[in-house]
Amino acid sequence: MKKKPAWLIVSFIVYLRNRRGVVMIRNKLFILLVLLVMVSCGGKKSEDTVRTESSQESVQITFFSGDVKIMRDTVERKPELGMALASDDKVLTGENGKLEILVRQSGLVKVSSKSSVMVSAFMRDSDVSDTNIHIDYGKVVTIVKKEKKNENFNVVTPTLVAGVRGTTFLTSVENVNDNKKGIACGKEDCLVKVSVLDGSVAVHRNDSPEEVFLSKNSELNVPGNKKLSQDLVKPLGKNSLGDLKDIIVFHKSNIGGYENLVNELKNTSSELSALDSSGSLDEMQDRLQKSSSKTQSDEIKKLATETDESRYLKKDIAKEKIKLDPKETF
Structure with missing residues (x-):
């Protein structure tokens, strides 16, 4: 009753x-x-209240500069260091705005200028957490620890969804009809780019379960309603590498174990270390290519095994594509 x-x-x-x-x-x-x-x-809190509070406790601002504002319940708020973000908070960055968000002490979300983003993190049960990063437009770099099997990260754009774990990658969403790059795009006029520096990413369209896979040092450009195929995956380009280098700048912070996380990320990723070093983009690109000791199929096999062997068909993915249950996320 x-x-x-x-x-x-x-x-x-x-x-x-x-x-x-x-x-x-x-x-x-x-x-x-x-x-x-x-x-x-x-006295009894609803499930929605508990989920929202869980999000607020696990998503915090660790750095911001320039023109940044938080929209909460249609009310504009100024960002603060250590500020907890609720699941329906929208982050807006202006011409020179930048923002960094710590998620559950195991992932970083770095938001570039001229971007509109929402980040939500919930505990599905006592063991599994879900983090969804919604990008209306702009550029966002996601850096996630490799070791946690019970944390699901998804980057959601108007046309594509990228399922990640243990990955450093850039997602760019651009409205091809907007010269000022500050308006959300529809399916027809949306250009989405996924650029992977380290790890593996599975990408599918919002309206289709068919997936393509990206390994380290690769990228995918998908305009409008274009159908996904593995042939669209190309080596990481110089422009993408430049964007990654510009956005991935770590700052000192005492919030929520941030320093420990950054040190761990750097120590476990030669790609991040290479990005931190000085030199031209050509030299950096060459260094990254030489450090890639595994093929794309090797990376995907490893990720599939670490996540859950029962969810994947045991096939030689160098010869045949892996098929996932449409209801499952990578």
């Missing part, structure tokens, strides 16, 4: 109390009864 709102029950009690000859309640008893009603109706 659905519970009645607390105010309705209290009003009914007041009505009974004021009726002559119907019921007589002493003042002290009346106050006690009202308190009991309020506790019973309002």
Whole structure:
């Protein structure tokens, strides 16, 4: 039976109390009864409330500069270091704005200028967490630790979804009809680029379960409604490498174990170390290519095994594509 709102029950009690000859309640008893009603109706938190608070505790701002604002319930707020973001908060960066977000001490989301992004992180149960990064437009770099098998990261754009774990990659969403690059795009005029520096990413269209896979030092450009195919995956280009180098700049912070996470990320990724070093983009590109000791199929096989062998068909993916259940995420 659905519970009645607390105010309705209290009003009914007041009505009974004021009726002559119907019921007589002493003042002290009346106050006690009202308190009991309020506790019973309002003491238990709804699932939505718990999920929102879980998000707020796990998504924090660790750095920002320039023109940055947070839209919460249609109200504009100024960002603050350590500020917790709710699941429906929208981050907007202007011409020179930058923002960095720490997710559950295991991932970083770096938002570039002229971007519109929402980040939500929830515990599905006691063991599994889901993080979704929604990009309306702009550029976002996601850096996720490799070791955690129970954390699901998805980057969602107007046309594509990228499922990741243990990955450093850039997602760019551009409206081809917007010269100022500050308007969300529709499916027809949206250009989405996924550039992987390290790790593996599975990408599928919002309206199709068919996936393509990207390994380290590769990229994928998908304009409008173009159908995905593995042939679209190309080596990481110089422009993408330049964007990654510009966006991946780490800052000192004492928030939520940030320093430990950054040190761990650098120590476990030769690609991040190469990006940190000085030199031209050509030299960096050459260094990254030489450091890539594994083929694309090797990377995907490893990720599939680490995640859950039961979810993948045991096939030689160098010869035949892996097929996932359409309802599952990579």
